[in-house]
Amino acid sequence: MKTEDKDFDPEESLALIRTMIETTKASIKDSSHYFLLWGWATMIGCIIQYVLLNVVHYKHHYYAWFITPVALLIHVFFLVSDHKTEKVKTYISQANSYLWMAIGFSFLVLAFIFSRIGWQNSFPFYILFYGLGTSVSGALLQFKPMVLGGSSCFVLAAFAAYIPYDLQILLTAFAILVSYIIPGHLLRLRHRHFNQNSL
Amino acid sequence: MFKELDPILHSQLRLAVMSLLISVKEAEFTFIKEKTNATAGNLSVQVQKLKDAGYIDVTKQFKDNYPLTTCKITKAGVNAFEDYVQVLQDYLKVSKKNA
Numbered sequence: 623m624k625t626e627d628k629d630f631d632p633e634e635s636l637a638l639i640r641t642m643i644e645t646t647k648a649s650i651k652d653s654s655h656y657f658l659l660w661g662w663a664t665m666i667g668c669i670i671q672y673v674l675l676n677v678v679h680y681k682h683h684y685y686a687w688f689i690t691p692v693a694l695l696i697h698v699f700f701l702v703s704d705h706k707t708e709k710v711k712t713y714i715s716q717a718n719s720y721l722w723m724a725i726g727f728s729f730l731v732l733a734f735i736f737s738r739i740g741w742q743n744s745f746p747f748y749i750l751f752y753g754l755g756t757s758v759s760g761a762l763l764q765f766k767p768m769v770l771g772g773s774s775c776f777v778l779a780a781f782a783a784y785i786p787y788d789l790q791i792l793l794t795a796f797a798i799l800v801s802y803i804i805p806g807h808l809l810r811l812r813h814r815h816f817n818q819n820s821l
Numbered sequence: 822m823f824k825e826l827d828p829i830l831h832s833q834l835r836l837a838v839m840s841l842l843i844s845v846k847e848a849e850f851t852f853i854k855e856k857t858n859a860t861a862g863n864l865s866v867q868v869q870k871l872k873d874a875g876y877i878d879v880t881k882q883f884k885d886n887y888p889l890t891t892c893k894i895t896k897a898g899v900n901a902f903e904d905y906v907q908v909l910q911d912y913l914k915v916s917k918k919n920a
Contacts, residue, residue, distance in 0.1 A: 636913070642857075645856050713846055
């Protein structure tokens with residue numbers, strides 16, 4: 623909108639305030655690439671591990687998770703390139719960053735804990751954290767598909783405790799599909815739609 | 822008796838800048854310029870006025886060897902903005918009654 627330095631009446635003032643606040647709402651950056659990166663990386667990790675464990679019967683089936691450092695490198699690349707283009711910091715994007723930083727550390731600590739006590743019961747906890755992160759992120763971004771996908775992980779995490787380890791791997795892949803991948807693609811569509819309309 | 826509208830905020834461009842900054846943590850000068858469609862020169866003058874009033878903080882630094890100006894609303898700025906909106910609402914209530 624075109625703004626000039628002139629006086630104006632109260633209605634115009636309120637209209638201007640409303641328009642500018644709407645404008646900043648539209649400036650919430652598209653974070654779908656992070657959800658898609660980790661969603662697809664984890665999904666691929668689960669499928670490779672399942673195949674190595676049940677089809678190939680390979681002893682070191684957990685090698686599938688060497689995909690994590692690769693995803694981490696791509697994540698750092700995304701962070702650096704986003705930092706270069708970021709012109710505005712919103713409270714929502716900051717809250718999201720803190721949330722995922724805390725969840726990232728939780729994953730690290732979980733990896734440490736399970737390497738000590740055994741990985742056989744690890745998946746329900748990972749699913750629980752996927753649910754926590756995506757449901758809160760979805761609420762912050764006011765994006766219902768992510769809230770719903772994330773919330774469904776709470777049920778899936780509890781269910782995972784009742785099924786054998788190899789099926790837990792597949793259930794984790796499903797949890798990732800509903801909490802990261804599908805909402806991630808929908809979030810991307812929403813941003814594209816929004817950008818097209820604001821042109 | 823009406824409280825007078827804050828003359829620092831009752832200017833289209835300065836109010837636009839404050840309305841942008843009220844809902845974000847901080848914003849680059851180029852972002853504000855883009856969203857308000859103001860010229861760099863005019864925006865600089867108005868940003869300086871807001872800074873002098875203590876309503877915003879302006880930080881100048883370098884990013885990738887380019888100068889970068891970042892603006893952030895202060896506590897005094899938030900209070901002034903809230904007061905301004907309150908006075909506007911009072912004006913509108915009375916003008917509706919009189920209509």
